[in-house]
Amino acid sequence: MSIKNNLSATTVAAYVVVVTAALVTGAVVGPVVWNAAATAEERPSVAVVTLRGPTNDANVNGVAExxxxxxxxxxxxxxxxxxxxxxxxxxxSEEFYLAVNRTASEMPVVAYVEGAAASGGYFGIVSADEIIVKPSSTVGSIGVIVQAPPSVIEQAGQQQEQFVRSGPDKAQIGIDRIRTEMESLQRAFVGTVMYHRGDALSLDRTEVANGRAYLGGRAVENGFADRIGDLDSAIERAASRAEGIEGDEYDVYVTEPQASSPTLLLGNASVRVEGGDGEVVGKPGDDGQFQRPVKYYAVWGVPETNASEVYVDG
Incomplete structure (x- = not known):
């Protein structure tokens, strides 16, 4: 087995949080890691793809590419x-899942939880053939948070009276609709986990939906993960599953994106973008555009926010 470094670059995204980029030996290139056409002389390989930070548009788009x-x-x-x-x-997070699921339908995929794979982070890797964790890894937190400004939750009726609508349901926002949509997303999230991990789980659907996060050892016990190991273990397991690899006759290509901010910052249900030094370069209402009153999150813990939050009990 030999290891080669390659580069990924994530694209600046339009919604929440941080601009991310990729860095390898000082060279910056586009997000395409390898040429699509392989020569007959190339040895088979295992590719290591990294996602650190929130499952936001920038990070997920980079991984998907x-x-x-x-x-x-x-x-x-x-x-x-x-x-x-x-x-x-x-x-x-759904885009992350879809990209991984499509890849897993074509070749073995092994997930290695370096730190946390919680909520949307777990959603993204749930279709992997194996999930390998460290004892200190955090796994689970299956659930949905809704973010909406107080005016939407508490004064939806008065707010809507300001508009002339083309139909009775156009732009209707209220707590009942928010809860219905949140519960629908929760059912889909839990259903996806049960579909891919149901045979391994010792927990029933209600226990999966309670939103609890587990350390690595407990996650292996209850079926959220498969084994304790490190990155090398994950590479070896992936190679052992590949039909085109025999023994240790393969290369390993590792991408090393620059880590993004570990904090998911939510503005008042609008755009908030930070530079690499934490300076807010965009904030709600700067230009009066893209005011988004309701946003659904699959996150572990409670993000920083000035907006109201509504939870579903599972």
Missing amino acids: QLRAIRDNDSVEAVVLRVDSPGGPVDA
Whole structure:
């Protein structure tokens, strides 16, 4: 087995949090990791793809582009997903899941939880063939948080009277609708976990939906994860599952993106973008555009926010 370094670059995203980039030996390139066409001389390989930070648009788009390039590269026989994520917006977390699930349908995928794979971070890796954790890893936290400004929750009726609508349901926002949509997303999240991990889980659906997070050892016991190990263990397990790899005759390509902010910052249900030094370069209402009153998150813990939050009990 030989190891080679390669580069990923995530794209600046439009919604929440931080601009991320990739850095390897001082060279910056585009997000495509390898050429799609493999030569006959290339040895089979295991690709290590890293997601650190929230499952926001920027981080997920970068990983999805890397996985797309991997699927087009005939020399890559298996993938290791190295993850340290508390989750993020539900829509971006779904994109993460879909990209991983599609890859897992074409080649072995092993997830390695470097720090946390919680909520949307776990959603993204749940379709992996194996999930490997450290004893200190945090896994689980299956659930949804709704963020909405107080005016939407408490004064939806008065707010809506300001508008002339093309139909009775156009832009209707209220607590009943928010709860219905949140519960629908929760059912889908829990259902996805049960579909992919149900045979391994010692927990029933209600226990899975309670939102609890588990340390690595307990996660292996209850079926949220498969075994204790490290990155090398994950690489070896991925290689052992690959039909085109025999023994240790394979290369390992490792991407090393620059870590993004570990904190998921939510503005008043609008755009909030930070620079790498933490300076807020965009905030709600700067230009009066893209005021988004309701946003659904699959996150571990309670993010920093000035807005009201509503929880579902599972």
